[in-house]
Amino acid sequence: MKSVLALTFCVYTALLAACGGGASTSVSSGVVTTVAGLNLSGTAATGMALSGAPVNVKCRTGSSTTTTASDGGFALTITGGALPCVLQIINPADGKKLHAITINAGTINLTPLTDMLSTRLMRGDMRTIFASPDAAAIEKTVTAAAIKQAQTDVSLTLLNFIDVSKLPDFYSTPLKAATAANTGGGDVQDKLLDALKAKMSVAQQTQALELLVRAIAVGQPLDNP
Incomplete structure (x- = not known):
């Protein structure tokens, strides 16, 4: 008994x-x-992995911060978190900030492509949007259809530099970045980021972001002198 x-x-x-x-x-x-947690993870890279970089996330409810590993990987748990979320990473090498927006839990990368995609979706400077995210505006604007169209717009903008049209999803496509210990270890997406960094100057990347904010429709690619 x-x-x-x-x-x-x-x-x-x-x-x-x-x-x-x-x-x-x-x-x-x-x-x-039960204490619920929203889990987000991914890889931060600009071609080479962003190692030791601070990552911050702000969600409809909840926020969190972490630091990337040597391979650019990061994982965040937002206790009591609710989507959507906006992420920001600061590149330790030059202080440049990259962003991403997620409407789903799971994988979310941080790269120059996610920064351009987020800029096109929100039609604004992501540094300002991250400073004070409007969850209702993000939820209304960032839909699956909008993400698909924004990715097409970014692809067209960059066409004279690199062809990213075959990358299924800038946000959540698995990314293996090259590292200081393994400079040739990056995957196909990583090599696209390498090409973007090599072929576009900082000024041209800024011009691309400005175009993605202003253009009602992206009708032609950014010039590549």
């Missing part, structure tokens, strides 16, 4: 994550409450 009672107690408490594994919980005044 005692063993039956013990088993029953363990089965019951397992539902409260007390008999091994399960969701994170907190206990207050005898009430057990």
Whole structure:
């Protein structure tokens, strides 16, 4: 009888994550409450992985910060977080900020392409948008259809420099970046970022961002002198 009672107690408490594994919980005044967490992870790179770079995220509710690993990888858990979220990374080498917007949990990369895509979606300077995100405006603007069109616009803008039209999704396509320890270890997306960095000057990348903000429709690619 005692063993039956013990088993029953363990089965019951397992539902409260007390008999091994399960969701994170907190206990207050005898009430057990599950603590929900929004998980985001990805890779930050400009061709080479951005190592030791601060990553910040602001969501409809909740925020978090972390630092990238040597391969540019990062992972964030926003306790009680709710989508949408805006992410920002600061490149330690030059202080440049890159951004991304996500309407889904899971993978979200941070690259010059995500920065351009986010700029096109919001039609504004992402540094300003990140400083004070408007979740309602983001939710209204950033839809699956809008992301697809914005990616087409970015692809056309860059056509005279690189062809990124075959990259399925700037935001969540798995990215393996080259590192200082393995300079040739990057994947296809990483090599596109290398080409973008080599073929576009800082001034041209700024011009591309300005075009993506202003243009009602992107009718022709940015000039490549």
